[in-house]
Amino acid sequence: xxxPLYEDLFGKHAGRETPxxxxxxxxxxxxxxxxxxxxxxxxxxxxxxxxxxxxxxxxIEKSPNALALYAACVQAGLVFLPLNTAYTVEELSxxxxxxxxxxxxxxxxxxxxxxxxxxxxxxxxxxxxxTGEGNLAKEARTKPDTYETVPRTSDDLAAxxxxxxxxxxxxxxxxxxSNLLSNAKTLVDYWRFxxxxxxxxxxxxxxxxxxxxxxxxxxxxxxxxxxxPKFQLDDVIAMMPRATSMMGVPTFYTRLLDDERxxxxxxxxxxxxxxxxxxxxxxxxxxxxxxxxHRILERYGMTETNMNTSNPYDGExxxxxxxxxxxxxxxxxxxxxxxxxxxxxxxxxxxxxxxxVFQGYWQMPEKTGAELRADGFFITGDLGKFxxxxxxxxxxxxxxxxxxxxxxxxxxxxxxxLDAQAGVxxxxxxxxxxxxxGETVVGVIVPEPKAKPDLExxxxxxxxxxxxxxxxxxxxxxxxxxRNAMGKVQKNILREQFKDLFVxx
Ligand code: MLC
Ligand code: AMP
Numbered sequence: 011x012x013x014p015l016y017e018d019l020f021g022k023h024a025g026r027e028t029p030x031x032x033x034x035x036x037x038x039x040x041x042x043x044x045x046x047x048x049x050x051x052x053x054x055x056x057x058x059x060x061x062x063x064x065x066x067x068x069x070i071e072k073s074p075n076a077l078a079l080y081a082a083c084v085q086a087g088l089v090f091l092p093l094n095t096a097y098t099v100e101e102l103s104x105x106x107x108x109x110x111x112x113x114x115x116x117x118x119x120x121x122x123x124x125x126x127x128x129x130x131x132x133x134x135x136x137x138x139x140x141t142g143e144g145n146l147a148k149e150a151r152t153k154p155d156t157y158e159t160v161p162r163t164s165d166d167l168a169a170x171x172x173x174x175x176x177x178x179x180x181x182x183x184x185x186x187x188s189n190l191l192s193n194a195k196t197l198v199d200y201w202r203f204x205x206x207x208x209x210x211x212x213x214x215x216x217x218x219x220x221x222x223x224x225x226x227x228x229x230x231x232x233x234x235x236x237x238x239p240k241f242q243l244d245d246v247i248a249m250m251p252r253a254t255s256m257m258g259v260p261t262f263y264t265r266l267l268d269d270e271r272x273x274x275x276x277x278x279x280x281x282x283x284x285x286x287x288x289x290x291x292x293x294x295x296x297x298x299x300x301x302x303x304h305r306i307l308e309r310y311g312m313t314e315t316n317m318n319t320s321n322p323y324d325g326e327x328x329x330x331x332x333x334x335x336x337x338x339x340x341x342x343x344x345x346x347x348x349x350x351x352x353x354x355x356x357x358x359x360x361x362x363x364x365x366x367v368f369q370g371y372w373q374m375p376e377k378t379g380a381e382l383r384a385d386g387f388f389i390t391g392d393l394g395k396f397x398x399x400x401x402x403x404x405x406x407x408x409x410x411x412x413x414x415x416x417x418x419x420x421x422x423x424x425x426x427x428l429d430a431q432a433g434v435x436x437x438x439x440x441x442x443x444x445x446x447x448g449e450t451v452v453g454v455i456v457p458e459p460k461a462k463p464d465l466e467x468x469x470x471x472x473x474x475x476x477x478x479x480x481x482x483x484x485x486x487x488x489x490x491x492x493r494n495a496m497g498k499v500q501k502n503i504l505r506e507q508f509k510d511l512f513v514x515x
């Protein structure tokens with residue numbers, strides 16, 4: 011096979027006039043229409059001078075066309091680099107610099123804002139919006155609807171996904187064709203996906219969950235998706251009767267449970283509900299079962315590794331656990347000091363090895379070396395333990411990370427911004443419980459002596475630099491930060507102090 015990822019996900023559907031995407035407005039995209047659009051995009055990109063291995067940065071709204079761009083990149087041997095639509099121009103500028111992408115595809119409304127950045131870096135800009143309009147689509151209309159697939163091997167890079175870091179600098183996780191394909195194959199079997207499945211897809215397609223887990227599995231199994239622009243309750247409820255399965259972050263499930271239209275009858279025909287990207291509270295699991303009779307299947311993954319563990323399809327789906335290592339994936343819990351494996355029921359750091367594990371961080375050998383051991387085990391930064399029955403429990407994180415509505419937020423990035431503001435001596439950013447997002451961001455600020463930092467001006471500064479989901483939802487002033495004997499800020503004390511800010515005790 012000359013391009014395994016393309017052939018297994020896309021190519022094998024060539025000529026199929028069967029539905030692939032069901033849209034909210036009642037329209038349907040067949041596999042054939044989808045592949046033709048992808049082929050046209052591939053022509054445009056290659057004619058613009060891109061060569062196999064080049065990165066293509068993409069920051070556009072979710073749509074069938076946006077997904078076709080993923081297929082186009084795979085077919086043309088380009089490295090797909092999707093970016094959260096919430097990222098600011100400042101953030102995007104970093105990703106372009108770091109990745110060396112010579113092409114960016116953005117929404118037409120963003121072209122002017124991006125111009126100073128793209129002109130300075132001599133980057134080629136294409137536009138594409140959620141309705142399939144923009145200069146990329148316009149050029150594509152004149153192109154043939156087939157494209158000769160560019161040969162690639164399993165070890166060639168297929169995608170870069172950026173993930174933030176504890177130092178405040180995002181890292182490009184390099185994923186090969188086989189990283190993606192091996193995981194998709196495992197999950198199709200484990201979760202029993204077939205060509206009869208219609209996945210209710212309301213996740214964004216710029217992260218592992220919506221792009222690789224949801225989409226790759228559906229394509230590999232030959233099924234279809236009810237493809238929603240985003241998680242919007244009315245649409246989810248309206249489209250559920252069409253679907254057989256759904257994947258979501260815990261916020262999806264708590265929002266559904268808060269809506270009385272989400273009944274046992276509405277969910278009765280569903281085969282499977284899967285949750286991941288953030289901890290699903292056992293309470294949500296229990297409420298969901300009481301309402302619908304379904305036990306949500308929780309699994310655990312990461313940008314760097316795709317999916318690592320899953321509760322079983324048959325057998326007990328244990329609330330508060332992320333199940334067993336997937337076939338072909340090794341998971342161990344180790345002592346952070348010695349790296350030795352720990353016995354069951356003992357908390358340690360979670361390490362993962364398998365064909366799913368990425369190749370390293372783009373041009374960051376030191377960071378790669380610190381997290382990816384020479385023997386292939388990746389140190390996830392999550393803390394957990396195996397119970398007596400072999401289920402993995404995630405009990406915390408060894409990395410300073412906040413997960414809000416399934417988005418990862420690294421406090422350091424926000425602290426650097428807060429520290430740079432007038433009147434701020436230092437700051438600590440923490441995650442506190444939040445009913446909708448699970449956790450939300452709070453900035454704790456120590457003013458310089460006699461200074462009175464302007465909190466509104468600080469919030470404004472956050473707006474220009476940081477994506478909205480990273481903004482502190484509350485800024486509080488304190489006299490000093492609690493520190494241990496080593497001088498390290500004790501965030502656990504701050505988290506305890508501010509735990510009732512959004513969820514009153
Ligand atoms: C949106 N906002 C968020 C937010 N999402 N703020 C904090 N955290 C989030 N996750 C902002 C909006 O910009 C808006 O700002 C305000 O919060 C309220 O918006 P909303 O309309 O309520 O939010 P909504 O658009 O409905 O989005 C919420 C969400 C979405 C949960 C549906 O964030 C989402 O789809 N999350 C999924 C993330 C995901 O796919 N993670 C997978 C990562 S991969 P304002 O200005 O109006 O106040 C991974 C690996 C693995 O982790 O294991 O899967
Ligand atoms: P990301 O870097 O965005 O891919 O997020 C990966 C992180 O999300 C993991 O390291 C975990 O901390 C967290 N995560 C993913 N799935 C789960 C889950 N089911 N339960 C708890 N945390 C999870």
